[in-house]
Amino acid sequence: MAEPKILATDTPDFEAAFERLLAFESAQDEAVDRAAATILEDVRARGDAALLDATRRFDGWNPASAADLVVDLDQARAALGRIGTAERDALEQAAARIRSYHERQRQPSWQFEEEDGTVLGQRVTPLDRVGLYVPGGKAAYPSSVLMNAVTAKVAGVHELAMVTPTPRGELNDYVLAAAAIAGVDSIYRVGGAQAVGAFAYGTATIAAVDKVVGPGNAYVAAAKRRVFGRVGIDMVAGPSEILVIADASADPRSVAMDLLSQAEHDELAQAILLTADDALLKKVANELRERARELPRAAIVAESVSGRGALIRVRDLDEACELANRIAPEHLELAVADPEALLPKIRHAGAIFLGHHTSEALGDYCAGPNHVLPTSRTARFSSPLGVYDFQKRSSLIGVSAKGATRLGRIAVTLARAEGLEAHARSAELRIAKDKP
Template identity: 60%
Template sequence: MLNIRRLSASAEGFREELDTLLAWETVSNESINDVVKEVVNSVRLNGDTALLEYTAKFDRLSLNSAAELEISKERLFAALERIPADQRQALETSAKRVRDYHERQVQASWSYEEADGTMLGQQVTPLDSVGLYVPGGKAAYPSSVIMNAIPAKVAGVETLIMVVPTPDGEVSDMVLAAAAICDVDAVFTLGGAQAVAALAYGTETVPAVDKIVGPGNIYVATAKRMVFGTVGIDMIAGPSEILVYCDGKTNPDWIAVDLFSQAEHDEDAQSILVTPDAEFADKVLESMNRLLPTMPRQTIIRKALEDRGAIIVVNDEEQALEMINLIAPEHLELSIENPKALLPKIRHAGAIFMGRFTAEAIGDYCAGPNHVLPTSRTARFSSPLGVYDFQKRSSLIMCSAEGANTLGRIAGVLADGEGLQAHAASARYRIKD
């Protein structure tokens, strides 16, 4: 039997139990910090030599030269031709849907002119180069290629460099095919902290980029945090999460499998059911116990659910909304009759899946919106990855003679007030006598 927490939102001590359940620090192990610091510094100082050393050590892949780290475009398109037709069609359909959605996010430059002829505005430009980290090892994630590469390309990023670990030389044809579909510019068989360092600082073979995106393990997350400032990063992602709010009228088997879908990512993933119907909670638990043995990754699912999962019974919709906004989940399923009515009251969630027929897994692969989402309650202040993460904005200011006269006087007064006389002089030199 599955030993998952059963909590009542009205019980004494509930908030403390919930805080303990939600607590997660992505990068907290000092020994990991020490390892990553050594790797990052070695790659920064020794370039390709360090990459070859760490690839042999961590991926058990001995290469004669760093040039062998790069996968040619020919190999990418060969993989695209080699994969089964249904896989290719699924990848191409997913890529098209993701592209169509993200094209609506493109921000345009704008400007306006004031009455005295002064022009103010904003110029939007793409980043020059981006590094995309795609996880490898335990599983292959072609969906990560699509979700990270396409918004970058839609934004107009000129150079997109992909790194993917290939332990023992094993590489996923679906990952390479996705890179071909998404028009990735270069692919290197690199993983871990060494891949992040190579993208941040550049080596003789791997070009430095301006921003690094994409998920990875704790070593990758630690390295991204360490190189931030030298390059931009998307986020420091924690384990995957799902919160399902159900009114008790959805098929409990559907809800059980939706909770499994995130729990199977890894043992630290978090799946939470919130419902006002205690009897329905029992039915979902019954479904989970019946269906769990049919899941190939049942061991991982069980540990995730027992360590970090929960079923929370609330009094009513108002209390459910309180739970949602407090937890700020990465994925939120509203498995209720009228989900749109709740949207104005939901302040914190990475992605919101509405209605009984919308499984979160659809969003992972092919709905269109990005599956790179804020975790660990960071949806309180963060957003899904999108085109805007690959664009930057420059302010535009052009004073007319009259505008310089007016604004120079104002700026001069403020600069004097701050004790910055050169600022005041600079502003006043253009004032008419």
């Protein structure tokens, strides 16, 4: 049964209980890591042959040759005709909104000239090639394809390759349709650490990329950690989390369903409510219990709510904001009468949902902002997936003759203070001899 812990900040044991609630560490499994390393090494050494072997072994179907791993883009476009009209419309509208929001994240290159003619600047350019990992089977989410692929395309990524495992050979039509809508450039039916290996090292069939993004299971996560440095990776996500701050104006049914929508993701997902209103807290607790049992994923929900969920009675909204900053949640709902008033007190959160009409689910699918968000308290130092993750910057420095003399003197002094004589001489060679 879905039975959340009920805590109150004014009880003496609160601090210890709160610490336990947050004390989640995603243990890295040594066996998983070694298995991922072995597969990566095999892909590096044997390329396509290793992909075929791993696919036969783990995915339950038998590709005849590497050509079988390639999904024709026509096949993806055909999926658009196979799915329902309502679903196709929904995907297209979601994609349009995601595109429109992320276009505002584009950053221009800039440069400026100083008085002596020295030019300084920052050039922003897209990544050449990006690899998108999309889980297969039951966790195949077209929304996740849109969030990653549309964002990469808005950034201007030249070539976006997608991999997805096809357990027993089955391809998910929603995933294919989302790839077609987002403009993915190539698709391969391969998954696991072997797909990450193909992206990192390249094979005859799958070209190496510059960055690998997208969620995956423990083997995929371990492989991404291992290839990091050779290629870029996005964050390695932990379990999903929601924190709801609610006051008496909140609808307990909505609050409870929002908590449950997080809990249905997986057993480790975390849903927490902070409220100063005891009556609301009790109503939400009741709703949680009642609604949880009606859900198709009732078993997952019950484990998540009972194991990691909590309803916490706080003294006031200020205290709620303080706790929210300690939690630094992936999703933060401000289900209060005046959400704007709380906003300045919130320092860390992946996405902030304002007011009673804004369910997290809208953000998950179609509001526009990205649903790939920092988990496990990393919102203290990291950001939602964005256009900036698919671009990189280069500094531009063009020093004029005068500038070389002026700046050269500073550089010579500092280089000698650091004991770097060649640095000093290289600056000195550009200092005009005839000037004082």
